[in-house]
Amino acid sequence: MGLELYSHIEEMFLDKEAADILWFKFLEILKHLNVKNIIDIGCGNGDFCILAQNSGFNVKGIDLSKNQIKKALEKGCECEVKNICEIEKNFECATAIFDVINYLNENELKKFFKCVEKKVTKYFVFDINTHYAMEDLAIGTLKAENENKFAVLYSEFDDEKLITEITLFEKKKNCYIKKQNSIIQYYHSLETIEKSTSMKLKEIIPISLYGSADAEKLILVFEK
Numbered sequence: 001m002g003l004e005l006y007s008h009i010e011e012m013f014l015d016k017e018a019a020d021i022l023w024f025k026f027l028e029i030l031k032h033l034n035v036k037n038i039i040d041i042g043c044g045n046g047d048f049c050i051l052a053q054n055s056g057f058n059v060k061g062i063d064l065s066k067n068q069i070k071k072a073l074e075k076g077c078e079c080e081v082k083n084i085c086e087i088e089k090n091f092e093c094a095t096a097i098f099d100v101i102n103y104l105n106e107n108e109l110k111k112f113f114k115c116v117e118k119k120v121t122k123y124f125v126f127d128i129n130t131h132y133a134m135e136d137l138a139i140g141t142l143k144a145e146n147e148n149k150f151a152v153l154y155s156e157f158d159d160e161k162l163i164t165e166i167t168l169f170e171k172k173k174n175c176y177i178k179k180q181n182s183i184i185q186y187y188h189s190l191e192t193i194e195k196s197t198s199m200k201l202k203e204i205i206p207i208s209l210y211g212s213a214d215a216e217k218l219i220l221v222f223e224k
């Protein structure tokens, strides 16, 4: 998948205001749950990890992308390139923020939840994208450029999957290097998620990051 390529253009497309809405909502939920030790699965470039550390949580980040972990380490986030199934320590709570769960297909989702269930003692808090967000909002073309990079994202929703083709032209000396890859996000209904885990759904929090009247994401709180 193109998650490694996406890590090289993320800052060109990330809407920081929208991300802040989501991250601060997660912080509010974690404070309310009264947990301290957290594993942030898919910590990305470490922004949430640092926010949570500064709010008094003990956070460990993991991500599958080397480039994301490099950026997160530079910011001071304690993290490593690891799959949740390889983690030995236990945590009170796990988080998976901003699309992480939607990158998993139904089979991967079941294995992923099994590993999370072994590692957390209390809660798993994560977001999933709504059908509306994937079918109506995310489709189409986005372009962005800076001094050295020109990137295009083209997304189509079909058969309950959002496929995003990434094209990046990166300037090296006097020429541009073209890189292409794709990312698939799978739509999961609440029923599918609940069927994939033995944890109990405690709370559903609808959230809109881009001002839509309909929710774009659901934050789900599962309890062990």
Ligand SMILES: C[S@@+](CC[C@H](N)C(=O)[O-])C[C@H]1O[C@@H](n2cnc3c(N)ncnc32)[C@H](O)[C@@H]1O
Binding pocket: 003, 004, 041, 042, 043, 044, 045, 047, 048, 062, 063, 064, 065, 068, 082, 083, 084, 096, 097, 098, 099, 100, 103
């Ligand atoms: C859109 S980014 C979000 C990053 C961060 N959570 C945030 O809120 O900014 C999704 C991240 O999840 C990572 N990822 C995707 N699937 C993963 C998995 N199964 N385990 C760990 N990381 C994963 C990707 O490499 C990427 O860095």
